[in-house]
Amino acid sequence: xxxxxxxxxxxxxxxxxxxxxxxxxxxxxxxxxxxxxxxxxxxxxxxxxxxxxxxxxxxxxxxxxxxxxxxxxxxxxxxxxxxxxxxxxxxxxxxxxxxxxxxxxxxxxxx
Amino acid sequence: xxxxxxxxxxxxxxxxxxxxxxxxxxxxxxxxxxxxxxxxxxxxxxxxxxxxxxxxxxxxxxxxxxxxxxxxxxxxxxxxxxxxxxxxxxxxxxxxxxxxxxxxxxxxxxxxx
Numbered sequence: 001x002x003x004x005x006x007x008x009x010x011x012x013x014x015x016x017x018x019x020x021x022x023x024x025x026x027x028x029x030x031x032x033x034x035x036x037x038x039x040x041x042x043x044x045x046x047x048x049x050x051x052x053x054x055x056x057x058x059x060x061x062x063x064x065x066x067x068x069x070x071x072x073x074x075x076x077x078x079x080x081x082x083x084x085x086x087x088x089x090x091x092x093x094x095x096x097x098x099x100x101x102x103x104x105x106x107x108x109x110x111x
Numbered sequence: 112x113x114x115x116x117x118x119x120x121x122x123x124x125x126x127x128x129x130x131x132x133x134x135x136x137x138x139x140x141x142x143x144x145x146x147x148x149x150x151x152x153x154x155x156x157x158x159x160x161x162x163x164x165x166x167x168x169x170x171x172x173x174x175x176x177x178x179x180x181x182x183x184x185x186x187x188x189x190x191x192x193x194x195x196x197x198x199x200x201x202x203x204x205x206x207x208x209x210x211x212x213x214x215x216x217x218x219x220x221x222x223x224x
Contacts, residue, residue: 032211043202043215044154045114051211090153096142096209097167101153 002027002093004074006102014110019063019078023091026072031093033074035065038102047089050074051093061085065082081109113137115216117203123222124193131189132219136205143186144213145178146202147171154202160186161208193223 008020025031032051036044048059055067065076074091086109092101116135126131136143141162146154157176158168158194162183172178175193188199200220204213 034211036215041217045215047214049212057156066148067204092153094211096211097159097204098144098152098156099146099211099213100156103151 001062001100002031003100004033004093004102005091006089006091006105008105009103010106010108012108012110013081015083016080017109019076019081019085021026021076021089021091021107023074023076023089023102025074030057030069033034033050033065033067034089034092034094035059035063035074035076036092037089038104040087047076059086081107083109083111085109114204115214115217117201117216118162119219119220120217123224126195126223127192129189129191130193130221131187132201132203132221133185133187134203134216135185136203137214138184140180140207140214141183142206142208142213143151143180144204144206145186146204148200148202148218151196155168157188179185190221193221195223197221198223 003026005024006044034049048057050067088104090101092099118133144159145157146156160180176190178188200218202218204215206213
């Protein structure tokens with residue numbers, strides 16, 4: 001079975017500093033991996049996805065993620081945090097019929 | 112607005128009552144999914160449809176839950192005899208077939224008192 005583990009439940013950064021949200025995956029084959037963002041009282045929005053093409057995936061709003069098979073990781077990064085990035089972030093894996101989500105990482109951005 | 116639409120946005124109900132939620136997917140999408148999200152957790156898969164056919168159901172979907180998509184367009188999720196443990200955000204998503212990119216609605220937050 002495919003699964004993902006988000007290593008931090010809460011991350012706090014200062015505005016303008018880099019963001020790193022960590023996700024490890026477990027899969028017996030090459031997985032599809034995703035990062036979603038959820039702002040308060042909003043639905044999930046897809047940031048980026050990896051589907052066995054380039055290992056460095058660029059998403060919306062300046063976010064990137066790198067697929068590292070040797071480390072079974074798919075960490076989400078952004079060079080410079082903005083106040084509007086404060087939200088809940090979910091790593092997920094799955095197929096076209098079903099996604100499995102991690103427990104989420106709440107990103108706090110301070111002035 | 113051409114996104115996934117869910118109604119109502121919020122629902123408060125007394126324990127034991129029945130509730131029904133509606134989801135209108137993106138019109139070109141023939142796959143529709145229901146997920147449940149409890150506080151502090153990620154969304155959990157409940158079920159999905161391809162057109163009007165319900166192709167998979169999670170074991171989370173007890174016999175009190177039923178989902179329909181009668182004409183392959185909108186879908187309803189009904190919970191009978193609600194329990195406090197049913198309190199959660201119910202999310203709907205849609206996609207093209209065999210496309211892993213699912214688009215989510217804003218969800219229906221259910222509170223059972």
